[in-house]
Every structure is written in C-alpha cells, then in structure tokens.
Amino acid sequence: MVSKLTKFFVLTAAVAALAGCSTSKHEPMPLVKITQAISADTVWSKSLSSADGFLVPAVYDDVVFAAGGKTLSRMNARSGEVEWSVSFDSPITAGVGSDGYVTAVGLEDGTLQVVDAEGKVSWSKKLTTDLASPPVVAQGLVIVRTLDTRVSAFEASSGDEEWIYQKNQPALTVRLPTGMLAHDTVLFVGQPNGHVVILDIPTGKAVFEFSIAQSKGITEVERLVDVVGYPAFSQDLVCAAAYQGAVTCIDSQNGQTRWSQPLDAVAGPAIDEDNVYGVAVNGEVKAFYRESGEERWTNKEMLYRGLSAPVVVPGAVAVGDAEGYVHLLSPRTGEEIGRLRLSGPVVTAAQPFSSGAIFQTSKGDVAYIATR
Secondary structure (H helix, E strand, O other): OOOOOHHHHHHHHHHHHHHHOOOOOOOOOOOOOOOOOEEEEEEEEEEEOOOOOOOOOEEEEOEEEEEEEEEEEEEOOOOOOOEEEEEEEEEEEEEEOOOOEEEEEEEEOEEEEEEOOOOOOOEEEOOOOOOOOOOOEEEEEEEEEEEEOOOOOOEEEOOOOOEEEEOOOOOOOOOOOOOOEEOEEEEEEEEOOOEEEEEEEOOOEEEEEEEOOOOEEEEEOOOOOOEEEEEEEEEOOEEEEEEEEEEEEOOOOOEEEEEEEEEEEEEOOOOOOOOHHHHHHHOOEEEOOOOOOOEEEEEEEOOOOOOOOOOOEEOEEEEEOOEEEEEEEEEOOOEEEEEEOOOOOOOOOOOEEOEEEEEEOOOEEEEEEEEO
C-alpha cells in the first residue's frame, strides 16, 4: 500500500512541474517586450545561504528576518544591514515567523527553534513533522503548522504547549507554499479540504469555518482542492484561493460569502483598494473587482514561468518567476509596466514593505525592491 507520505511527495513533484518548471509539454513563455512605465529599483540585496524549498521572510516594522541554509538573520529593512545571525545544526524549512521580539523557525530535523530579540536561542521543541508553513508569533504564542496538518501553539517565553488543533488529513495533499494569517485574536488556517478555519488564538478553538472550493471529479488527484498560500485580509474582506478550485472572499464581519470565482490557484491572493489578484498554476494572473468579484482582466503573457504569489506595491501588483524576474503589472489593465531581475528563482511570497516589497530568491538572496 502506498503511504500517505509517499503520495504527498509524489504529488509535490507533479505540482512543481505544473507550476511552471520547464517540462516537455509546456515550455515557459518567452518574455514579451514591454514599455517601462513605472520605475523599480533594487534598493539593497543581501546574499544568504541557498534557500532550499519555500523560505518566506518576515517583516516587522523596519526589520527583516530571513533564513538561508542553517542560518537565521535579522536585517535592517531600509539598508539591508545584517544586525545578527544565528546558525543551527539542521537546515531551516518553510520560513520565519516573528513579532519583532520573538522569532521562530522550523528545522529539517523537525525541531522548532525560538530566539529572542538579541538572536539568542530561548528554547526548542521537537515537532511531529517538518513545518508546512512559516510559524506565526502572536498574542504571546508561537504557533506552528506541521505537514500532518496539526496546528500547535506554545507559550512564547517558556515553550510550554498551550493547545493543539487538528482535523483529519486527506489521503492526498498538495505541497505548494502555504501560510497562516493572524489578525487581532484570530488565526486563519487553510485546509486540504478546500476550507479555511478561523481559530481563537488564546484557546485554539475553532470559531468559524468557510468553504473556498468544493471537490469535483472521481480520482483523488481530480478531487484535490487544497487551500494554497496565505489568506488575505483587508478591512472587511477575507479572501483565500484553492488548487483546482476558486478564489473566494467573505465578509469578515458576518462570515457571509461575498463572491467566488473559478481559479486553479498556485498561491494565495492579494488585495488592494480596488482588486483581488490571483495566480493560476499555468501562469495566468487575474484581477477581480473587489466588491463584485467580476473579472477585471487576465494576463496570459507569463504562462508556465513558475509565478510566485502576487504582492501589491505602490502603483502595481508584482509577481516573481522561476527565472528570477519580477514583473510589475498595472492594477487597471494587467499590462506589464515594469520588470527587473534578481539573482535566482522567486518562488515564495514577497512581503510588502514601505515603497515596495521584500523578495527572497531560492539562491538565498534577499532584496528590497521599491517602485516610484
């Protein structure tokens, strides 16, 4: 019998191919010539160790926490100056979580490591598996999600376990970048069944659950509707996206579904004052009107280029690709209005900061790109 873990990693490879790596069936679409209508500059770039897997940096105020190899670094977000680094015995996976004072990472050996504001290890904890997403530090807790879908919370200062939340895991899941979103006293967690559960952070109790997409088809693969990437929150709107599913937005005040549109998503959505943006497995980038959900535009000029999650920056929405390009699209038309290149593949979600966003490449470089 094929184990769940074997199925998990088989599908990981399959989805990686679908998500834009060059295959015999789909070659990445060549870059189109553009007219640079927005100025974008790399303010600074720092080289860390190779970032195997999907490592997501954390930004808090004017500080960036980023991981590469076995090393975690704290950097000044405006200058890129490294303020401290700490190394571990095993490579870091998934990414970094921080509230600016307590910072947490998961290691390949299944250990959770928590450091203080000076970069000194406060405590560590052996977990059931590797992390499925970067830790979240909120409400005095360090919260982690492991590959077995277990969400665990630990007291930030002592490491004492406070609560565990876990639902039954499907036989087959997709390993695409995923994340948890904390807002006030609640935590949004995407599920492999196409739902998002909202947990009360102090207690770990589920307070609400809403559907992003419904399973269809006959085979296990056809019925996959894992919620991918990070849920997005903006004012009274919460949106999330599902693989082979949809992008769905709900009213954060009453939990009612505002709208839902089909989308074979490879990453979580982004929201600005007018639009909700989504990226499909095949490289299409779509914008939907925020209020109605009606499709505003679709950009099909970056098919099979292995796009990252969208991030809203001043004057544009940006996506990275597997060749290291960062594409800047017009929020009104979807036309590419700017482009620049980093040192390696941009496969993880960028973090908004000041006049742009903080990007990390799979080669380990962390860069602040600003638009004007």
